[in-house]
Amino acid sequence: MSQQPRERETTTPPVTGGDRAGLSRRRLLTLGAVGAVGVVAAGGAYAVSRGPGLPSLPQLPGLVEPSPPELRIDPQPVDFADLAARRRIGSAAYVYEVTGRAATYYVTEPFGARLDRWLALHRRHVGQAPDEIRSYGAWVRGSSTSWHSSGEAIDIARLRADGRDLTSLRHDQWRDAPATELKRRLSLYWRTAAGLHHEFADVLTYLFDAAHDNHIHVDLGRFGPEQPRLIRRSDAQVQAVQAMCRHVWGRTDVQITGDFDDVTRDATTQILEKAGGPGELADSREAWQAFMVATMEHA
Numbered sequence: 001m002s003q004q005p006r007e008r009e010t011t012t013p014p015v016t017g018g019d020r021a022g023l024s025r026r027r028l029l030t031l032g033a034v035g036a037v038g039v040v041a042a043g044g045a046y047a048v049s050r051g052p053g054l055p056s057l058p059q060l061p062g063l064v065e066p067s068p069p070e071l072r073i074d075p076q077p078v079d080f081a082d083l084a085a086r087r088r089i090g091s092a093a094y095v096y097e098v099t100g101r102a103a104t105y106y107v108t109e110p111f112g113a114r115l116d117r118w119l120a121l122h123r124r125h126v127g128q129a130p131d132e133i134r135s136y137g138a139w140v141r142g143s144s145t146s147w148h149s150s151g152e153a154i155d156i157a158r159l160r161a162d163g164r165d166l167t168s169l170r171h172d173q174w175r176d177a178p179a180t181e182l183k184r185r186l187s188l189y190w191r192t193a194a195g196l197h198h199e200f201a202d203v204l205t206y207l208f209d210a211a212h213d214n215h216i217h218v219d220l221g222r223f224g225p226e227q228p229r230l231i232r233r234s235d236a237q238v239q240a241v242q243a244m245c246r247h248v249w250g251r252t253d254v255q256i257t258g259d260f261d262d263v264t265r266d267a268t269t270q271i272l273e274k275a276g277g278p279g280e281l282a283d284s285r286e287a288w289q290a291f292m293v294a295t296m297e298h299a
Helices: 025-043 109-123 179-199 233-248 264-274 287-295
Strands: 083-087 091-096 106-107 132-137 153-161 162-168 202-204 217-219
Touching: 025 179, 083 109, 091 153, 106 109, 109 153, 109 162, 109 179, 109 287, 179 202, 179 217, 179 233, 233 264, 264 287
Parallel strands: 091 132
Antiparallel strands: 083 106, 132 153, 153 162, 153 217, 202 217
């Protein structure tokens, strides 16, 4: 099984300032790409609605085309002055986890819009309304091996409201909690991760490696502006699905192996059947989205 590229971690935000320079070629290309997504979004691709019981499926306008191939392109490092300076994700303030202070983060405009859409999805289907998102950072000056250096990645640590945690993605802080508390924490962790998997193809959790024990990393590296779908050979995606089956859906027969085996396929198919999903998880992007929304809703 091949793994997604490991990301370099960012521990400090940029400290330099000044007016943002003109649009770079990289930014123009990215903005052009998100324009195509805007058409789909307006047609309802991201409008996942809550009905009685389990959520209804996202609907794509017109004929659904076959899933495009993965975009195996390398990150293109940019200076933070060529990125959008942001202080919020949706309605929540952005706070640097290391200092506990509100901060500015730098990302491409399409990536910022994707973060806003994720938080709206989380509010709707998990039912939490954070006023603060704590993060270990987004842009970092680096090499072409890190999507952080291109302004298309972020490390999310905690979702908070009224001075308390709603969901902690700091597995390092609660992994040794008593069984009942650990069960609650894991359920919230993986329901939150489901929303991130709905929007981002590359989502790295504590299952990926020890470097991600205190945050979840997301980026746009695999598909760019396209919505995610299941890549069966992706250890990160398959492990996450298996963890959701176990820790959210109570399917203890599913083992976290990274292999999309028959037990995992059967369990996800049964979950999708309850949600009115279109076939099996690996069949389509719509099935992937339906599984993630159902998981977010399953308290």
